[in-house]
Amino acid sequence: MKRQNVRTLALIMCTFTYLLVGAAVFDALESEEETAERRRLEAKSQELKNKYNLSAESYRELEWVVLKLKPHKAGVQWKFAGSFYFAITVITTIGYGHAAPSTDGGKVFCMVYALLGIPLTLVMFQSLGERINTFVKYLLHRIKKCLGMRRAEVSMANMVTIGFFSCISTLCIGAAAFSYYEHWSFFHAYYYCFITLTTIGFGDYVALQKDEALQNKPQYVAFSFVYILTGLTVIGAFLNLVVLRFMTMNAEDEKRDAEHRALLTRNGQASSIHAPDTASAAPAAATGGGGGSGGGGFRNVYAEVLHFQSMCSCLWYKSREKLQYSIPMIIPRDLSTSDTCVEQSHSSPGRCPETPSNRCFCNARRSAISSVSTGLHSLAAFQGLMKRRSSV
Amino acid sequence: MKRQNVRTLSLIICTFTYLLVGAAVFDALESDNEMREEEKLKAEEIRLKGKYNITNEDYRQLELVIMQSEPHRAGVQWKFAGSFYFAITVITTIGYGHAAPGTDAGKAFCMFYAVLGIPLTLVMFQSLGERMNTFVKYLLKRIKKCCGMRSTEVSMENMVTVGFFSCMGTLCIGAAAFSQYEEWSFFHAYYYCFITLTTIGFGDYVALQTKGALQKKPLYVAFSFMYILVGLTVIGAFLNLVVLRFLTMNSEDERRDAEERASLAGNRNSMIIHIQEDSQHGRPRYKAEVTDLQSVCSCMCYRSHEYTSRVVSHQNSFSSKLNPQYFHSISYKIEEISPSTLKNSLFPSPVSSISPGLHSFTDNHRLMKRRKSI
Numbered sequence: 001m002k003r004q005n006v007r008t009l010a011l012i013m014c015t016f017t018y019l020l021v022g023a024a025v026f027d028a029l030e031s032e033e034e035t036a037e038r039r040r041l042e043a044k045s046q047e048l049k050n051k052y053n054l055s056a057e058s059y060r061e062l063e064w065v066v067l068k069l070k071p072h073k074a075g076v077q078w079k080f081a082g083s084f085y086f087a088i089t090v091i092t093t094i095g096y097g098h099a100a101p102s103t104d105g106g107k108v109f110c111m112v113y114a115l116l117g118i119p120l121t122l123v124m125f126q127s128l129g130e131r132i133n134t135f136v137k138y139l140l141h142r143i144k145k146c147l148g149m150r151r152a153e154v155s156m157a158n159m160v161t162i163g164f165f166s167c168i169s170t171l172c173i174g175a176a177a178f179s180y181y182e183h184w185s186f187f188h189a190y191y192y193c194f195i196t197l198t199t200i201g202f203g204d205y206v207a208l209q210k211d212e213a214l215q216n217k218p219q220y221v222a223f224s225f226v227y228i229l230t231g232l233t234v235i236g237a238f239l240n241l242v243v244l245r246f247m248t249m250n251a252e253d254e255k256r257d258a259e260h261r262a263l264l265t266r267n268g269q270a271s272s273i274h275a276p277d278t279a280s281a282a283p284a285a286a287t288g289g290g291g292g293s294g295g296g297g298f299r300n301v302y303a304e305v306l307h308f309q310s311m312c313s314c315l316w317y318k319s320r321e322k323l324q325y326s327i328p329m330i331i332p333r334d335l336s337t338s339d340t341c342v343e344q345s346h347s348s349p350g351r352c353p354e355t356p357s358n359r360c361f362c363n364a365r366r367s368a369i370s371s372v373s374t375g376l377h378s379l380a381a382f383q384g385l386m387k388r389r390s391s392v
Numbered sequence: 393m394k395r396q397n398v399r400t401l402s403l404i405i406c407t408f409t410y411l412l413v414g415a416a417v418f419d420a421l422e423s424d425n426e427m428r429e430e431e432k433l434k435a436e437e438i439r440l441k442g443k444y445n446i447t448n449e450d451y452r453q454l455e456l457v458i459m460q461s462e463p464h465r466a467g468v469q470w471k472f473a474g475s476f477y478f479a480i481t482v483i484t485t486i487g488y489g490h491a492a493p494g495t496d497a498g499k500a501f502c503m504f505y506a507v508l509g510i511p512l513t514l515v516m517f518q519s520l521g522e523r524m525n526t527f528v529k530y531l532l533k534r535i536k537k538c539c540g541m542r543s544t545e546v547s548m549e550n551m552v553t554v555g556f557f558s559c560m561g562t563l564c565i566g567a568a569a570f571s572q573y574e575e576w577s578f579f580h581a582y583y584y585c586f587i588t589l590t591t592i593g594f595g596d597y598v599a600l601q602t603k604g605a606l607q608k609k610p611l612y613v614a615f616s617f618m619y620i621l622v623g624l625t626v627i628g629a630f631l632n633l634v635v636l637r638f639l640t641m642n643s644e645d646e647r648r649d650a651e652e653r654a655s656l657a658g659n660r661n662s663m664i665i666h667i668q669e670d671s672q673h674g675r676p677r678y679k680a681e682v683t684d685l686q687s688v689c690s691c692m693c694y695r696s697h698e699y700t701s702r703v704v705s706h707q708n709s710f711s712s713k714l715n716p717q718y719f720h721s722i723s724y725k726i727e728e729i730s731p732s733t734l735k736n737s738l739f740p741s742p743v744s745s746i747s748p749g750l751h752s753f754t755d756n757h758r759l760m761k762r763r764k765s766i
Contacts, residue, residue, distance in 0.1 A: 087414035095592035200487035
């Protein structure tokens, strides 16, 4: 099966397994507490009901009022500061739900707003995250140079370590700040920061909901907004470093497959183009195909390029034994193509009148057209891949 | 300024402006309603307090009890079905909050669960989305062929249209289903599906929370889970089609800049290597040849005529050098080259100048392809 399909199926199975395992663990951790809590609350509500002789109907009335008043009790939610807070939770997809549009117009605008805002924000965070990664890599490089270290290259491991510690410290800074302002424990504040910056946003803990903070404490409000946006950038930078390459893997494999197919068809075509050119041109060794005719125009240009390509492939093939020990990974895959191409050429030895000393050169002329590009391309691809895997 | 920096700065400014505009509009839409609601509810509160003669202290307790009872009223949240629902809301980052871990251990596990689960889910949805896009593209091509259309190429516009309508279709199907099962209006159910599938997940509307559905209606539960996951895949496929290329723009520009710098350095190196080992030809001639070939490769599109004549002369000079001894010297050189310089110095000058030329041509071509195609 194609690599991309295997990869996709494996990911689907992994995710389902992950969900099942998570469900089982959450069940084990929370179920008992839930039943205990439920019983406690039942008892309490029953106590209050009895105290005030409340019927089920009246109790439901009270319930309704209390629940509806909850966001209002937390403060004015839709003045500018609150709306800005809400807008942030929409386009970053955090979505606490501490305030949600109650008018239908608000709901419609919310959907349209999210439709444009979410991609914009995704691209913005990734863009900024990539800039930060590049800057950090540059800084680290300079630091390594200053410290006089032997190899001043910044490896992927370096970057991942720094990224990881940046994330942890961002969470800790936030936890410290919010535990102070919101009077939460450090652990609960850390949990809040984590749930916020991963954009899960349960809404069980929400900042700026106490003591009318949205209206009365502009500095704290500003800090919260800046914290959320900066924190998301740091997390985004880490994701850009570690996860983004995996999101484009399938597409890149598809592209590479398409290019291989294109090269193979071009190889077939080019061989047939080349034969008439050689036959018609003067048998001078140096001119190769169709150079003098000029009438071929673009086709001649192409043929000439392929000439050089085939030369490259011949050299490549000859030096394979040398290369094998320096780049073992590249050789088997790429040279299999060049081998077949070179073999093809051996079957038609009569075309070129070159001397034996140039035989490799001559025979490779017609053949291995794609092998070089494949060879070069896969080398470049390999390097690109290596670069991609190992660099930022 | 570098292109990537300009791009990043513009995006930041755009986002801030977008936030300001959004805040202003939400303020305009919701503030009045909020004020009115609050007045009404406060009045109601006072009325009820007076009606039942509830003390302030007791009322505060009542409030607490009622608010804490809310999730319990919606059903058993942490048995397996409920936990699975919760796990979905965590790793997809929807995060309704209809149920949130009450124990500290649950909170801690939730964080670890998210750290691994969210990247896994992101990659999975993008992977599956890409497969879906490829399949749809293939289907569309076959349909075009069957319909006997002249150009059977599937353009980006085709794909975006199909993707957009799939998203709409998914939202409408969900809206119909949930408005039926949850007894919401179609509009509210549509709003719920939208907020869920964009992973915002306010929690103002949450499925499976009425009439003990989590425990009593396994088919509806299964449908809800499947709907959320399939819907997220469809949205993910659309994002993969439209947005993903923009997420990698800066990195690609950086890589291209680095390659250009490397190829420039490599050409300089290869020229030096060649000049050192072959003293037969004068330096200026070789430099000219190299530059010529480079320009040839990069300008192949519009200099084909000059190229043809130049190439012939180069071929002459090159083939005369290709004898076994020269060849061995090349092999020897290859041995000691590290992979990073291999691309540019593997072959002697005219040939090596081609490889970066060809390579950047292919690269450019690939990039062009990338921008235009899917």
